[in-house]
Amino acid sequence: xxxxxxxxxxxxxxxxxxxxxxxxxxxxxxxxxxxxxxxxxxxxxxxxxxxxxxxxxxxxxxxxxxxxxxxxxxxxxxxxxxxxxxxxxxxxxxxxxxxxxxxxxxxxxxx
Amino acid sequence: xxxxxxxxxxxxxxxxxxxxxxxxxxxxxxxxxxxxxxxxxxxxxxxxxxxxxxxxxxxxxxxxxxxxxxxxxxxxxxxxxxxxxxxxxxxxxxxxxxxxxxxxxxxxxxxxxxx
Numbered sequence: 001x002x003x004x005x006x007x008x009x010x011x012x013x014x015x016x017x018x019x020x021x022x023x024x025x026x027x028x029x030x031x032x033x034x035x036x037x038x039x040x041x042x043x044x045x046x047x048x049x050x051x052x053x054x055x056x057x058x059x060x061x062x063x064x065x066x067x068x069x070x071x072x073x074x075x076x077x078x079x080x081x082x083x084x085x086x087x088x089x090x091x092x093x094x095x096x097x098x099x100x101x102x103x104x105x106x107x108x109x110x111x
Numbered sequence: 112x113x114x115x116x117x118x119x120x121x122x123x124x125x126x127x128x129x130x131x132x133x134x135x136x137x138x139x140x141x142x143x144x145x146x147x148x149x150x151x152x153x154x155x156x157x158x159x160x161x162x163x164x165x166x167x168x169x170x171x172x173x174x175x176x177x178x179x180x181x182x183x184x185x186x187x188x189x190x191x192x193x194x195x196x197x198x199x200x201x202x203x204x205x206x207x208x209x210x211x212x213x214x215x216x217x218x219x220x221x222x223x224x225x226x
Contacts, residue, residue: 043115043202043217044154087153098167099215101153
């Protein structure tokens with residue numbers, strides 16, 4: 001599975017959009033991009049995933065570049081409850097049960 | 112619907128003692144995972160079960176770690192004997208087997224402290 005690179009931490013003002021980048025330059029054609037987040041003292045929680053098209057759900061939007069080498073998770077209106085570590089994971093279609101989490105990005109949402 | 116249940120939430124033991132963690136996955140989820148999470152790092156897979164079969168245990172330190180999922184439902188992870196370096200959070204997750212998008216649902220974890 002392709003590895004990912006994320007900034008270790010980011011700050012965001014409450015109510016503003018949080019844009020979390022992820023680099024996955026070695027991604028292959030059948031690998032999906034997943035995002036999970038982990039709030040302090042809890043287990044990771046699924047947010048969204050995509051292959052090549054942009055995706056949106058009730059939690060976030062996922063923007064994948066055309067060459068698929070990077071992506072951005074967008075939380076449109078960050079709240080204090082969105083303070084967490086966000087993991088970008090690339091997972092192969094045929095190795096779909098194994099996730100490599102990496103160290104993630106600690107998002108600090110500030111009032 | 113109940114989520115993934117883990118117990119205990121916290122455990123403090125002396126080194127060389129045995130310890131066991133229990134996990135009950137979401138009902139109907141055939142796939143169960145145990146992860147280890149060290150402070151400041153992401154979870155690392157220890158073992159994955161499909162029903163009662165361990166299909167990926169390549170990262171499980173088999174000299175001291177063991178796991179079982181006898182009836183294909185709940186699972187136990189054991190460490191014997193525990194070492195100082197085993198202090199970490201042990202996470203259990205489950206998912207529907209064969210689901211293409213394989214969303215994993217995680218429990219709250221067990222925080223182990225080895226003194």
